[in-house]
Amino acid sequence: MAETIYRSMETNSDITVTSRGLVVLFSEPFNPKADTVxxxxxxxxxxxxxxxxxxxxxxENTLILTMTEKQKQSVIEDFKDTGNIYTIKEFVGESGDVTDPYGGTLIDYEDCYVELARLVKKTVYKLNEEENA
Known part of the structure; x- marks a missing residue:
């Protein structure tokens, strides 16, 4: 959802955003509940x-933002040369994790969307500030 939210926002940069999973045994379509939200x-x-x-x-130019500290640590362990990695909350100066709605209800996905939309907006603002500095 974060990728789609980011792509919907107006930014001052040509940053490429992609979504990747840490546990992808086989390629799956987008979660129907996330799609509905x-x-x-x-x-x-x-x-x-x-x-x-x-x-x-x-x-060296890749910025990796994860939803949780556990995901961040997994990336650090699996990809040793990763320097620019933060939880999305950490990147914008907050603490804690974004609750992963996987396996949850439609309301869980909506709550996650609201939180991600707020955090992505703050991320875009920070990236725009850094680009203009």
Whole structure:
């Protein structure tokens, strides 16, 4: 959802945003509950299938934002040369994790959307500030 939220926002940069998973055994379509929540907010993500994070996705300019500290630590352990990695809350100066709605109700996905929308907005603001500094 964060990727779709980011793409819907006006930014001052040409940053490429991609979504990757840490546990992708096989490619799956976008979660139907997440899709419903996005559509309820007039956003759509067509043709999205889950993809695992790979070494080829990461270079010295890559910023990796995770939802949880556990995910962040997993990336650090699996991808040793990762320097720019934060939880999304950490990146914008907050603490704690974003609750993963996976396996939850539609309300859980809506709550996650609201939190991600707020955090992505703060992320865009921070990135725009850094780009203009």
């Amino acid at each position: 996005l559509k309820n907010h007039n956003l759509e993500l067509e043709g999205h299938f889950s993809k695992p994070l790979k070494n080829s996705d990461i270079d």
